[in-house]
Amino acid sequence: MLLLDEPLAALDARSRADARSALRAVLAGFDGPAVLVTHDPLEALTLADRLLVLEHGRVVQEGTPAVVARHPATDYVARLVGLNLYPGVVAAPGTGRVRLDRGGELVAARPDSDGTALGAEGLPVGTRVLVAVDPAAVAVHLQRPEGLSPRNVWPGTVRALELLGNRVRAEVDGTPPALVDLTAPAVAELGLAPGLPVWLALKASEARAYPGSGG
Template identity: 45%
Template sequence: MTLYADLQVTRGTFELDIDLTIAPGEVVALLGPNGAGKTTALRAIAGLLPLNAGRISLDDDRWDEPPKTFRTPDRRPIGVVFQDYLLFDHLSCLENVAFGLRARGIDKHLARTEAARWLETVGLAEYGRRRPRSLSGGQAQRVALARALATSPDVLLLDEPLAALDASTTLHVRAELGQHLQRFTGRTLLVTHDPLDAMVLADRLVIIEAGRIVQDGAPAEIARRPRTEYVAQLVGLNLYRGTATGTRVALSDGGTITLAEPADGPVHVAFPPIAVSLYPEPPSGSPRNTWPATVTGIEQHAHTVRLTLDAAPSGPSTLLADITPAALADLHPTPGQLLHATLKATEVTSYPT
């Protein structure tokens, strides 16, 4: 059974209008900037926010279809893990996991037995009597996941499930969560702002901006061919639009880029910041893309330093370049400094808009 969600929700001046499908065993990540509508979409599927129009259904089983049908959250076969986990502090971990089962009318003894099995599954068998306040962030996340899965939901909704963890814990818990999701046979919607979480955990990415889907596809495809500036930033690429004539692309915002392979018509061009080389003087030889570029920004970026440059009018008006600490020492870049940027045509990817 496939989850189908035609989500049309209006909240004040904001409008969400997206279509989602999630197949059995599939993990779909919903990404977008703050205010894009990610949490609104999750709350609508959970039944915490009614639709204004559209439909949510699991095959022929309809959960929400205005104006006649609305099924409350407790009557939807869902499990939800919220960003702050929302564990009940007055209950033990065992009772937290058993809560959903008890709410569905399952006998207390049977519910506790099943809860204990799930705590063992997530590696917390010995934590059953503890209260949530005594847990680490990673342990609380696993208890919340066990509680969500204990009811055998058809749909699992994860709202920024790793956001509350510190950096030293995230890597381990992300790997554990991935293992649980691989075993889960239902449909999973992961709402996140973190591209790494999405790339590692999801089978498919759905990118939304301002309440609309701007890109939908496999993680590798989206990483190779971003279609908006936001997506390009997520995957760490320079991205521009332009019109190709042979190996020359006239950029929409001015300047040109030379390609290794000819193209024709409206295209996106993309390349990684690490592909941009910088020199204090015009380089010798004849690189196919060479632009004078003014430094407009400098920031530490992982193990490199990222420079933002303005290469207009001959090149892109905003150009990102990643350089090593050694190159930083050689260049001594400062805002306003003129450098010379080069880019091999073979490093540039082009694809139709």
């Protein structure tokens, strides 16, 4: 057995990328079981065949990297893989409407190509679901958008802005709250700043609903 406890934690960003590639080759050629402990989601998603996610000392999710990244089971896991996650209940038959636990509603109609998530339209009323949304799929407007196709439109207030690589992540308070990824030119053009009221828009086809309780 090979046990690696935070093997890349002390490296700078460039060295970590090089070491990650080398470690991937070593693990691929290792015949025995290997256990890698890390707080870095990129390391976990790129190096592991199977993930076991611990939160507050208990296992909250287990599965392949693809399944965990596509269907996070808790807010903690969703943040690790960079998604918004909203627990709720299917509210109406055949509409895709989900009544969210923390207030508000979303229409979620995105199926998975492998059939593991049907979208809320294919689930019975009252089914407990999680709705996963990519921050890049949420659009920001200064006025309520009119004449557009998104079925999800709601107001919010910019809480914070953070530079993440080549994009800016906006944290927006609303019902529901949302993380939104934008380009730096878009942030400048919109004049986004903490405290600014905005409108968010999300296509139903970009909201993926699947059975789950959240946490």
